[in-house]
Amino acid sequence: MTSIIERIRKNKFWHFHGGIHPPEQKQLTTNNPIKHIPLPKQLILPLQQHIGHQGDLLVEVGDKVLKGQALTQSSSPMAVPIHAPTSGVVSAIKKSVIAHPSGLSELCLFIDVDGKDAWRQRKTCQDYTQLSHQEIIKSIADAGIAGMGGAGFPTHIKVSTKSEIDFLIINAAECEPYITADDLLMQEQSEAIVDGIKILDQVLKPTFILIGIENNKPQAITALQKATKNIDKINICVLPTKYPTGGEKQLIKILTGKEINSGSLPIQSGIVVQNVATCFAISDAIIHDIPLIKRVVTLTGQALTNPQNLWALLGTPVSYLLAQTGFIDETIDNPTIATLPAANPPVIMGGPMMGYSISNELVPIVKTSNCILAPSKVEMPSAFDNNSNEMECIRCGQCSDVCPSQLLPQELQWSAKAKDHQQLTKLNLFDCIDCGACAYVCPSQIPLVQYYRIAKAEIRQQQQLDIKADKAKTRFEARKLRLEKEKTVREEKHKKAAAARKAAMSKKNAAGETANSAVAAALARVKAKKEQNKATESQVSSHQEKNDKNSESQIPSGDEKSQVKAAIARAKAKRLAKNDAGNKEIDESHVASSEEIDDEPANTSEKKSQVKAAIARAKAKRLAKNDAGNKEIDESHVSSSEEIDDEPANTSEKKSQVKAAIARAKAKRLAKNDVGNKEIDESHVANDEQNNMAKNEPSAIYNEQAQKENTLDNAAIDKKIRIAAAVAKAKAKVKAKKQQNKLAVTDNEEQVQPNDSRPDNPKPNSEIK
């Protein structure tokens, strides 16, 4: 350690490998002071101006903001806030082109400047030595300070280290050609910079403080020496000019002889490097409570009439700065909103070695922009020429001679062209600092550094894809596992349900047998009676038998017939409603009687009136159903017509029972309607089933009845009553069964069907099957 400092005191430094000596071109701007420019009309502030994450917005469109007011707040340690560079109104928050080689748009905050430049309340600090470690770090973070040298690493993270610091290195090398922003800042603000260094000293407590500065800035060196005259701790190290001395690892190597390993940070070796402009920003923030809202920008290049350093507010459009320095281009009429055709003439953000052309001159100045270069065609022909003059590599090896990271640029180039990412990683591509020295010396004009940049981006992309693939894999496997689990659970459930169903079936079978036996008993009774009748009344005429046969022969077309009848019944009912009394009624009764006579010539007028009553009821029901919905109308038609057709001769008892069943079914259906559309279908089916069941049994009996009625009315009425009772019982049982198990309905149906002697089964049956 002491040997290092002794060497430094003797001005003997180490060397880093390689490096180049490009024409400096700094004389364009070194001799003019930093110019203060009038406020632009509008400022465009990208929410993210540094490495890390963007903060959360604190303002909305239309809000008035004061100078220095925070516009975002940091939600993560890697985020730093941005501040309003001057007072004004937030006019928009939208995507806009930002200072990035891609020319992509990111979220930006637009401030319409009101020209008052009114500050928020500030509390200046007279004696920063009284501030605690934490207070200083918090102030640095709140002031939104990020490394102003280029990368924009949040400063508060760099200084909030707990490890012991041997060297605090202040990077004042400014090795890239053209750029003089730090040089001028040191010349004009050396006191403030030294204050900033002292604050850092207070926080980090390093053993030594080294200021690395290239020997091509004599005025800055004298200014700094004057400012640090009384401070022994600070050593000003005047270094020979060589590009890229300003690289972090290169500067460490020159000053201390230490090499930072690949993949590790200087802090792990007890070294912190801060840019000189960052020191100025820190002193401003701590002492004057001025957040990072402005910076020195070098406007240079032979395309400008007055190349000069400017104090630019963050968010100032590049076009405005160019106009201030006399950019020779006719396309700029309005200094604030001038846009140029992309890349012609080229404007480069950053230095000539590491910068990038910007596609749109509305690109704003951000915390890391130190230079705007507008070269003339004579000065930098390659910037005007989009065609690559790349030739084959001649394996001269000059690139590896100049590489400050001691890589093998030529090898890297082959692998980059072949997209061999493994080999590139093996060749330590990520130690490349993008300095461009290799491309500068290449006699074949191969844009080497561009190949590396592309390869780096590709590898990063690939890494992201790999992470994503891994995630997809785990998610896919988790899903598969879940589905399998669900499947086994479902199978288990099905097994249980099947067992339950079996149990229910056996129970139901027993119940069904009793029902059957009840019906069978009823039928047996009917038969017995019939035989009895036959025996006693042998006068059963052949005429009547014929009649029976007729009615049977009509059965195949029964469906049609019943429909017609239903239509007639409906028409009749309507007419009935229209006329309370009169001739028409008589006509109707004629029609009704004639109808009935067709089926049952032996019916009495009693029955007629019953039928009429039934029709009236059916109509009422139909009306009620109409309310429920169109679909149901069809059904109700069917059911009502079926009712009428099937049981014209049945007693009102039966009818009322059937009706009750229908009403119940309807109620159920309505309840189900609420549940959901899908279930409507089911309920339809269920309804139909019920109708069928209610109908099948009576109709089964009806056939017997029809024969019977021909012979004896009185006996028939007796029988009817009994049969009705039996039917009611059976129906009740069927109902009970249904409620037990829905699935069993079909089975049930099958059981009931054998009783159905009518060949013209109602349609719903076939639907169920």
Next chain:
Amino acid sequence: MNILIAILVLGIIAALFGALLGYASVRFHVEGDPIVEQLDALLPQTQCGQCGYPGCKPYADAVANGEAINKCAPGGEDTIKKIADLLGVDVQPIDENHEKDKNETNNLPKVAFIIEEDCIGCTKCIQACPVDAILGAAKQMHTILIEECTGCDLCVAPCPVDCIEMRPIPETIQNWQWDLNKIAVKQVG
């Protein structure tokens, strides 16, 4: 007698080796097929099923059992090359049936996007998604977790209202690729 001794000796040796082999097969038993794991690691894990297998792992299984190595459309030539290297077989051109659609304007990576106004909440796409990247419930609007979507396309077909479309992943500064022709190196003359 000599013959008996020979038979005895050989028999003992056979039994010995038999026991040794039996022990080794138990002692050094390998669960699963390590080659399948390696193959699975090479596949892009989109779980798209374009190879005809329900996911990348089943295809890796099949390849290990002799299935053609050129059926992975999302992986493309790169994946075929890697699989060929691993298995020591010749690189094959990608199977025509499994080739990416050449008529497509670009083969940019895409993710599914649900036009949420049109979504009826049928959950059909959720059932189709191999990586559970769709969020939603019955009769509720669904949405895609872009971060998790592999762009496999499997949710597009089941949608009864065609409210899912494949959209290219928007280019951001994070995933932007340098274009050699767009940015020239600036040299100081």
